[in-house]
Amino acid sequence: MRFAAALLVALALAAPAAASEERPTPAELESELVCPVCESTLDTSNAPVALRMKAFIRERVAAGDTKSEIKSALVDQFGPAVLAVPPRRGFGLIAWLLPLTGLALGVVVVGALAWRWSHTRSGDELPDDSGAPPLDPALERRVDDELARYE
């Protein structure tokens, strides 16, 4: 039952992504590509080269190209810097891995600090006297006698 529900959710998420890949809209492509001159996304740029790129995108969408094909054609002309989101391979993979690595490191550091803090606290409550020298037998006998007087 749980597996079926998970499958349904996965399918529900995958369907729009597949449709976007097969039938992209100019608007979504313009938000995923960068103007090579002004270095902002195409949807926010009116630079001449950005206008030319938008016209190219409209032409290719009308011709039925997929999102990957259109992006690939633009990367071929202007290089990978036109992609607003770096590819998940090669050098672009660093941009994906670096935040995750930072997050993992943060978790480790916070975990270590929490462990240290809790360890120190338990030490406060139960002082460790294992390193103290043993009492002199005569002194110990005397302490016991004194305590016995108060019982």
Added chain:
Amino acid sequence: MTQRLRLAAQVAAVGVVAALLGLLAWKLAQGESEVTSELGRGGTPTAPQFALERLDGKGELSLRSLRGRPVVLNFWASWCGPCKDEAPVLEAAAKRWRGQDVAFVGVDVKDFRGDARDFLARYGVTYPNVYDGKGSTVGRYGVRRFPETYFVNADGKVVYRIAGAVQDAEEIDEAIRRAIAPA
């Protein structure tokens, strides 16, 4: 254990800061051009080398292959308005200097190859043009706006730069004479 942990965290923090500073320095170095700054101080910087595909489909053209000849290097793009104005002026200059061992080279930057070829055909440009879609030459030469024209002497040194459209035939001829003059 605690001290070792603290030391490791400190080393990691210093490493991250050093890496970020390195990244910043690299990015600044990418954006900085020694060509324009040295020209501004009255120097003659070495022209950065390049080897780029020719727009006429005849393989690559490298600046090194033109060593020994003065070179007029024009950075342009088909979407650039002033580039349209200067195209006939540059072509006329190329024709005027033909046969005098002066090379004219156009560098089409951040453009569609097809648009660039249409532009060259429309304006009847006959000198060789190379394609730099990624703009790899822009930062190294210090090109800020299009078009810009650099005049390189036979030793590969930049002796003059025109920022903006070339409109004056006399200015081009004078800059070429500078590039021809012995260093």
